[in-house]
Amino acid sequence: MQVTYIEAIRQAMEEEMARDPNVMLLGEDVGVLGGPFKASAGLQEKFGPDRVLDMPISESMIVGGGVGLAVQGMRPICEMQFIDFISCAFDQIVNTAATLRYRHGGQTACPIVVRGPSGGGVHGGLYHSQNPEAWFFHVPGLKVVAPSTAYDAKGLLKAAIRDDDPVIYFEHKFFYRRIKEEIPEDDYVVPIGQAALRREGRDLTVVAYGPPFHAAMKAARDMEKEVDIEVIDLRTLLPLDWGTIKSSVRKTGKLLVLHEARLTGGVGAEIAARVAQDCFEDLDGPVMRLAARDTHTPFAAAMEDYVLPNQDKVTEAIRKLAAY
Amino acid sequence: MQVTYIEAIRQAMEEEMARDPNVMLLGEDVGVLGGPFKASAGLQEKFGPDRVLDMPISESMIVGGGVGLAVQGMRPICEMQFIDFISCAFDQIVNTAATLRYRHGGQTACPIVVRGPSGGGVHGGLYHSQNPEAWFFHVPGLKVVAPSTAYDAKGLLKAAIRDDDPVIYFEHKFFYRRIKEEIPEDDYVVPIGQAALRREGRDLTVVAYGPPFHAAMKAARDMEKEVDIEVIDLRTLLPLDWGTIKSSVRKTGKLLVLHEARLTGGVGAEIAARVAQDCFEDLDGPVMRLAARDTHTPFAAAMEDYVLPNQDKVTEAIRKLAAY
Amino acid sequence: MTEQKDRELYYWLCLVREFESRISALDKQGKLSGGVYSGKGQEAVTVGFCHALRKDDWIFPLHRDLGAFLVKGSDPKRLMAQIFGRRDGFSKGKDSYLHGGDMGNGIFGATSMLGATLPVAAGMAFKFKARGEDSVAVAFFGEGASSRGDVHEAMNFAGVHRLPVVFVCENNFYAYSTPNNLQFAADSLAERARGYGFKGEIVNGNDLHSVLDSARKAIARARKGEGPTLVECKTYRYHGHSEHDRAEYREQEEVITWESRDPVMLWEVYLGMKKHDVEAIRTETAEKVRRVVEEAVAFAEASPPPEGPEAMDDLYAMPIDTEVP
Amino acid sequence: MTEQKDRELYYWLCLVREFESRISALDKQGKLSGGVYSGKGQEAVTVGFCHALRKDDWIFPLHRDLGAFLVKGSDPKRLMAQIFGRRDGFSKGKDSYLHGGDMGNGIFGATSMLGATLPVAAGMAFKFKARGEDSVAVAFFGEGASSRGDVHEAMNFAGVHRLPVVFVCENNFYAYSTPNNLQFAADSLAERARGYGFKGEIVNGNDLHSVLDSARKAIARARKGEGPTLVECKTYRYHGHSEHDRAEYREQEEVITWESRDPVMLWEVYLGMKKHDVEAIRTETAEKVRRVVEEAVAFAEASPPPEGPEAMDDLYAMPIDTEVP
Numbered sequence A, B: 001m002q003v004t005y006i007e008a009i010r011q012a013m014e015e016e017m018a019r020d021p022n023v024m025l026l027g028e029d030v031g032v033l034g035g036p037f038k039a040s041a042g043l044q045e046k047f048g049p050d051r052v053l054d055m056p057i058s059e060s061m062i063v064g065g066g067v068g069l070a071v072q073g074m075r076p077i078c079e080m081q082f083i084d085f086i087s088c089a090f091d092q093i094v095n096t097a098a099t100l101r102y103r104h105g106g107q108t109a110c111p112i113v114v115r116g117p118s119g120g121g122v123h124g125g126l127y128h129s130q131n132p133e134a135w136f137f138h139v140p141g142l143k144v145v146a147p148s149t150a151y152d153a154k155g156l157l158k159a160a161i162r163d164d165d166p167v168i169y170f171e172h173k174f175f176y177r178r179i180k181e182e183i184p185e186d187d188y189v190v191p192i193g194q195a196a197l198r199r200e201g202r203d204l205t206v207v208a209y210g211p212p213f214h215a216a217m218k219a220a221r222d223m224e225k226e227v228d229i230e231v232i233d234l235r236t237l238l239p240l241d242w243g244t245i246k247s248s249v250r251k252t253g254k255l256l257v258l259h260e261a262r263l264t265g266g267v268g269a270e271i272a273a274r275v276a277q278d279c280f281e282d283l284d285g286p287v288m289r290l291a292a293r294d295t296h297t298p299f300a301a302a303m304e305d306y307v308l309p310n311q312d313k314v315t316e317a318i319r320k321l322a323a324y
Numbered sequence C, D: 001m002t003e004q005k006d007r008e009l010y011y012w013l014c015l016v017r018e019f020e021s022r023i024s025a026l027d028k029q030g031k032l033s034g035g036v037y038s039g040k041g042q043e044a045v046t047v048g049f050c051h052a053l054r055k056d057d058w059i060f061p062l063h064r065d066l067g068a069f070l071v072k073g074s075d076p077k078r079l080m081a082q083i084f085g086r087r088d089g090f091s092k093g094k095d096s097y098l099h100g101g102d103m104g105n106g107i108f109g110a111t112s113m114l115g116a117t118l119p120v121a122a123g124m125a126f127k128f129k130a131r132g133e134d135s136v137a138v139a140f141f142g143e144g145a146s147s148r149g150d151v152h153e154a155m156n157f158a159g160v161h162r163l164p165v166v167f168v169c170e171n172n173f174y175a176y177s178t179p180n181n182l183q184f185a186a187d188s189l190a191e192r193a194r195g196y197g198f199k200g201e202i203v204n205g206n207d208l209h210s211v212l213d214s215a216r217k218a219i220a221r222a223r224k225g226e227g228p229t230l231v232e233c234k235t236y237r238y239h240g241h242s243e244h245d246r247a248e249y250r251e252q253e254e255v256i257t258w259e260s261r262d263p264v265m266l267w268e269v270y271l272g273m274k275k276h277d278v279e280a281i282r283t284e285t286a287e288k289v290r291r292v293v294e295e296a297v298a299f300a301e302a303s304p305p306p307e308g309p310e311a312m313d314d315l316y317a318m319p320i321d322t323e324v325p
Ligand SMILES: Cc1ncc(C[n+]2csc(CCOP(=O)(O)OP(=O)(O)O)c2C)c(N)n1
Pocket: A028, A057, A059, A081, A082, A085, A088, C063, C064, C112, C113, C114, C141, C142, C143, C144, C145, C146, C148, C170, C172, C174, C175, C176, C241
């Protein structure tokens, strides 16, 4: 069936709630409204207000409450109305949830999912455009995923819900209705921790997630006469699928990492650093990164475009590395 | 005069408060108690309870309040009793403070300092050993410093207090009374944004901060017959002193980055990534990193030691890179 | 009240309403991007609280408090440029709508994070008190925002030091789609004040007289060093949460009930009872506010959109090198 | 109360006290590392609240609630091993003192972040309610922790859904060195309950009878679906904040005053008035608790300290590869 990225998310929640009575959704306006983007449209009607719970505006309570539910065997999905508000639940995520199993010496699982609309490119300004994945990428005990296709949006969310560890799920709002794909009718999951080799190539590896991943795919197609590009869609950020990245770079000898989050301290830095250490002898060129400029994501269109990666910047970066 | 690291911090606060009536300190138990580590001993007596303010246990209020004071021209130092609790003030730091000037189009400065005891090695367990600098390193609008000597502890804190931007100041509690140095009697600052070349060498560059910096210095001395090591004490993490790092690596052709914070997504990744991109042709070996293992900092001694970098691990890493 | 004052207040009510209406219309025409959160129906709260403030008092408006900017003294032109995301806005286009303060007029620009301004307001009020200044900080927030931890931390601190701050809760019965009964369980949010050691009261937020009265007392109390007040204003937003929200979660009957207590209309009734020539005032005021708003729109449309590289400005006091290899 | 019950409660009071004393002594001897936060003086609160709980009820103790572990059913041996940071502790040495829960006995292990357990307790209570289970969640916190935003968010949510949770505030008049008047301005924290739509009450936390009574009612109310209660227990800690703190910020007179209302002593007075043979009970109980604590210490000292690589265990459900190049 043809579904949008956001519909894939909705289906994943609906199907998982139907499959497992312990799955529930906590968030602001997720019930009657079905969420600002309709990610949970119809779910409260179907599963009742005890499983699709309209929370007060209390992000710390939403995640902390999720942990309490998880200890009792529930599988709460904690929605941030915009992922930017995850800063308000930060302590509960990085301390209460991420260390729960560890500080209990393995006595309990912590099967919660924290998800919400992330990303820019829609003139959302400083507080509706953030890509905060790097904060969580630095926190052991968490898993972090960022799907870039409708197929993965559904499969990774299902995997996240079934996972016994806390998973931070970044859905990119730019994709919500712009991505529409054929996906299977049947139940499937996309395993957490596996990157997808989307395009094989011999000359150069691009590792990406989010909008720049699609820009890379387009650039690879457009430039296929000139250069043979391998594109890896990272999908899971933590735990990183290092094996896939490494074998690709070993083969191609060149790496460009792309993400929409800011460059400095971003996830791309870790990937580049590992390649620089572990693939040193394989490299035929500098490890390159392209990401947002080191500032906030501004509102006005020209500034936003200046800050975020776009097709031209991606194409240019690939061209530059290919020519090296 | 001979002062400890913690006394250098205390002096910086005292002298700045004496110099500028707008400087004040907000934190839990900073007044009568003078803080759990005596960082503010005597300050309330000297400057009064309106300038050395015992706050309720409300980290978000402490930092948010600091911003309100800063807008009024005050220069608040916001103390986290342990830096681990910065997670509870996270939103105020990364959203309210870091974007204050930006979202106001430059109408205001935001001269606040957030500081507190960070770091492990003292059997503090999961919540009294954290090194959370990477979270803030990823946030434009902030400055981030991490002194490793008493001289810098004082000079950087003074610079931070005088700075018109929000500065996150990580003081390492392992250093508090273990470091004791001769420092000048006279007023001085250590400029934010400048790394210190602590030891010149030709064979290999070590960039470090925190306890592993001292391990690197010791290793460099111990191994000076075998290998000529250049050691850079980073001091400021954001803005990064890229020039100093780059010229060193251009010269030596080898880089090892050290920090006590966890490896994955740490500050070292960014440094390694930049070197891998910008110094590709200069490199005579893989860019290496040594940092804490990717887990929480556990309590029990053997586990803590297993997780954190120590002298042996640092020496071994240097030896390995030197031998490459 | 003098006739002049009566008219002045009417002017403010009408200006805010006209501004709101115009923005909604511009949004419909696709001339704005970014969220627009209409405060239509709630004008008496911002007018009542901001009217009596001095220039050196500070306000901390949230997303629905456009009127607060106008009444506190912001240039309507710059406010409109802010909403358009243009260079002459308070943010210089860095953010839009109400995420940019106007510091020259004592207006702090909020982030989106609801409740996060209250600690800032309390911190600022501490400075007023510590320095013996008689300025006052007024923090606005919705009943939804009241659930956030920051609101608690701020009120607790303000209580401890009896700070010159007024907490104005605009209880418009919905936080986006979430009704009061899912947001809090107390009979009234004003009750919370007791737990912080200060005074709380409930006010009819659609009735400008009541708001003015409560505002005057709360502000005077703060100015005299008698501590904070929490004022819960019961009011209603006519529009959806944002202009995109059709607000199907509420009954039409409820909307009509509230429209029948419209703050602007109630003030007109009052003007009539005071034997002013309401018809003339209405026409004259409508013309005046139309002109102000017209000029503001013209100014905003003429204000240049920022260019790409301006995105790197205003990040630090002294520009730092953000270009990386 | 039956004599058996009287004695049982006395046993718990004494066991907690002996345990606390022993830990303080071990700390002085340098046998422990990490912070030790003595709850000496506050035993009646944890004994009173935990005594009446069922195995399927949950408690959320904070740093000073060692007694809660014991009374709720934790094996003293494992608790001591936890404090020693040994492999047989709840954390297997990953953290120490009370940062490890004992989930088999319904005890949630807190992080250090004060107040952060309250949302967890409320979330768990929501499950009890939604599933029609009659379990109860009891969350302990200090009056200092009450200033944290999380406490507010949790109480607000618990009020909205009338959850089966009891909030037990141990007001021991100091948060580290910070006295009540710098922590909050209300006459009593119990007053805050009204603002959340549930019942609040103040209790003499040194008087086990009062605590038992209040606990019984609050727990019964929760179990019957009548919603949360906030109980503020006025009590006192004899020791400094941690064993390193000489607590010079308070008057000796004050300490003595509180020691004269010691909870263990008060219970002995009661036993005497009920004509029990107090001397015999005291000796017998002392012997019993000494033995339990002795055994616990022996067990803990014999428990192996974890080895380095165990640091990588228990991070994820299925180990992931954390070795990086
Ligand atoms: C911390 C945080 N969580 C969620 C949101 C998303 N959000 C924006 S406005 C809103 C509803 C606010 O309701 P209320 O405070 O009552 O103000 P109103 O819109 O009714 O004026 C929500 C949930 C936010 N901005 N900040």
